[in-house]
Amino acid sequence: MQDKTMTTTDILEGRKAHIHEKGAVPFNIACEKQSVAGSVSQRACVFCGSRVVLYPIADALHVIHGPIGCAAYTWDIRGAWSSGPQLHRMSFSTDLQEKDVIYGGEKKLYQALVELIEHYRPKAAFIYSTCIVGLIGDDVEAICRRISAETGVETIPVHSEGFKGSKKDGYSAACNALNQLVGTGDTNGISPLSINILGDFNIAGETWVIKDYYERMGVEVVATITGDGRVDDIRRCHGAALNVVQCSGSMTQLATMMKEKYGIPIIRASYFGIEDMSKALYDVAEYLNDKTVMRNTQNLVRDEVSKLVPQLRKYKKDLKGKRAAVYTGGAFKALSMIRSLRTLGMKTVIAGSQTGNQQDYARLQELSDEGTIILDDTNPLELAKFLEEKKADLLIGGVKERPIAYKLGLGFCDHNHERKIGLAGFEGMLNFAKEVHGTVTSPVWKLAALHRKDVWSATSRQHRQGDES
Numbered sequence: 438m439q440d441k442t443m444t445t446t447d448i449l450e451g452r453k454a455h456i457h458e459k460g461a462v463p464f465n466i467a468c469e470k471q472s473v474a475g476s477v478s479q480r481a482c483v484f485c486g487s488r489v490v491l492y493p494i495a496d497a498l499h500v501i502h503g504p505i506g507c508a509a510y511t512w513d514i515r516g517a518w519s520s521g522p523q524l525h526r527m528s529f530s531t532d533l534q535e536k537d538v539i540y541g542g543e544k545k546l547y548q549a550l551v552e553l554i555e556h557y558r559p560k561a562a563f564i565y566s567t568c569i570v571g572l573i574g575d576d577v578e579a580i581c582r583r584i585s586a587e588t589g590v591e592t593i594p595v596h597s598e599g600f601k602g603s604k605k606d607g608y609s610a611a612c613n614a615l616n617q618l619v620g621t622g623d624t625n626g627i628s629p630l631s632i633n634i635l636g637d638f639n640i641a642g643e644t645w646v647i648k649d650y651y652e653r654m655g656v657e658v659v660a661t662i663t664g665d666g667r668v669d670d671i672r673r674c675h676g677a678a679l680n681v682v683q684c685s686g687s688m689t690q691l692a693t694m695m696k697e698k699y700g701i702p703i704i705r706a707s708y709f710g711i712e713d714m715s716k717a718l719y720d721v722a723e724y725l726n727d728k729t730v731m732r733n734t735q736n737l738v739r740d741e742v743s744k745l746v747p748q749l750r751k752y753k754k755d756l757k758g759k760r761a762a763v764y765t766g767g768a769f770k771a772l773s774m775i776r777s778l779r780t781l782g783m784k785t786v787i788a789g790s791q792t793g794n795q796q797d798y799a800r801l802q803e804l805s806d807e808g809t810i811i812l813d814d815t816n817p818l819e820l821a822k823f824l825e826e827k828k829a830d831l832l833i834g835g836v837k838e839r840p841i842a843y844k845l846g847l848g849f850c851d852h853n854h855e856r857k858i859g860l861a862g863f864e865g866m867l868n869f870a871k872e873v874h875g876t877v878t879s880p881v882w883k884l885a886a887l888h889r890k891d892v893w894s895a896t897s898r899q900h901r902q903g904d905e906s
């Protein structure tokens with residue numbers, strides 16, 4: 438019998454248009470809208486959006502102008518590794534208090550920047566505005582100009598007041614900030630066979646894996662934006678021949694700005710799964726149109742795939758027919774997830790994202806099997822309801838989705854900021870298979886299912902007794 442608490446989980450009226458079941462009705466989904474009031478969205482705020490994008494620039498100072506909670510919430514937010522400086526891992530804040538809210542926080546910000554820049558001598562400084570700064574109206578831009586002039590360290594305001602939109606608006610604020618650096622460095626000596634890697638954040642060293650592939654192909658990587666990022670590389674990245682954009686939600690705007698200003702073409706890429714990883718490398722080789730690069734790419738893909746495929750077989754055997762749910766930040770990543778799960782013999786029964794657009798969701802539903810639920814900007818109740826209804830064995834998502842899975846007694850795999858295992862590239866696909874296999878086949882879920890059954894029958898009994906009395 439189905440649990441009564443689940444059957445009473447209704448979808449909010451305003452949310453219905455954001456949910457589509459493939460095959461039930463012609464495809465139509467609402468997206469790119471403000472979250473529905475009353476729905477506890479899984480999305481983060483504008484400030485958080487800009488923080489996750491800029492955070493991996495390792496030799497820059499990152500100062501959060503706001504209450505300490507905003508800084509604590511985003512402290513070391515990504516497992517973004519640096520091959521050199523570690524300054525990005527600090528979370529500096531002006532710690533605005535009641536007095537500052539009344540009299541303004543500009544002096545405090547100025548003083549903090551003078552001290553920090555003198556102490557750390559960073560290559561640049563990013564100053565993030567939070568909700569309260571938007572309300573009290575501190576002129577952060579003027580302080581940044583003054584500090585830049587006095588210290589010679591470029592100090593860039595990030596207009597990321599948390600309340601003024603969604604995480605996606607934070608991406609835009611971050612791109613505007615980065616745009617102030619692009620074009621200010623010397624491009625001499627950059628090869629015509631060169632690219633920038635945009636939208637990879639070096640979680641567990643993934644940017645290094647991807648950069649190594651491109652270098653083995655004979656391609657120069659001018660800047661990695663922002664994984665293991667450096668200010669001086671970003672300053673000269675307008676000298677690259679091509680921008681390769683992953684995580685299209687966060688970096689497309691910067692790539693578009695560079696296309697308009699410097700004529701640099703853009704290609705989209707995903708580095709997850711065998712198909713998408715290989716395609717990303719071949720797309721770059723084709724664009725650069727160089728025989729040696731193409732030959733190197735063919736050799737690389739052949740070598741890596743022939744090593745990987747036999748290793749995946751043993752995982753596939755156990756995972757065949759298992760059902761997964763995928764909830765990601767941008768929808769482009771969800772597409773790669775579906776393909777990777779298919780490689781492992783698994784079926785995706787729910788696929789959703791926080792910030793997908795019409796085009797992304799159309800591709801998502803095209804790729805999905807009949808009956809797959811597609812969700813835009815979901816909330817915990819909806820997600821729990823569909824996980825139950827679709828009998829998912831596994832949820833793949835980020836830190837905010839983890840407790841939902843565990844409360845339901847389901848396996849969970851982190852595919853977002855906090856993980857310590859690289860999932861990009863060919864070796865990443867093997868890690869992904871190991872992660873999924875270890876989670877789905879863990880015996881602990883059988884115990885959790887028993888416990889859940891007890892809880893449900895007790896809940897149903899209480900409901901029945903309530904109905905009878």
Ligand code: SF4
Pocket residue numbers: 482483484485503506507510566567568569598599600
């Ligand atoms: S910027 Fe606003 S919404 Fe974001 S963490 Fe700070 S207070 Fe919360």
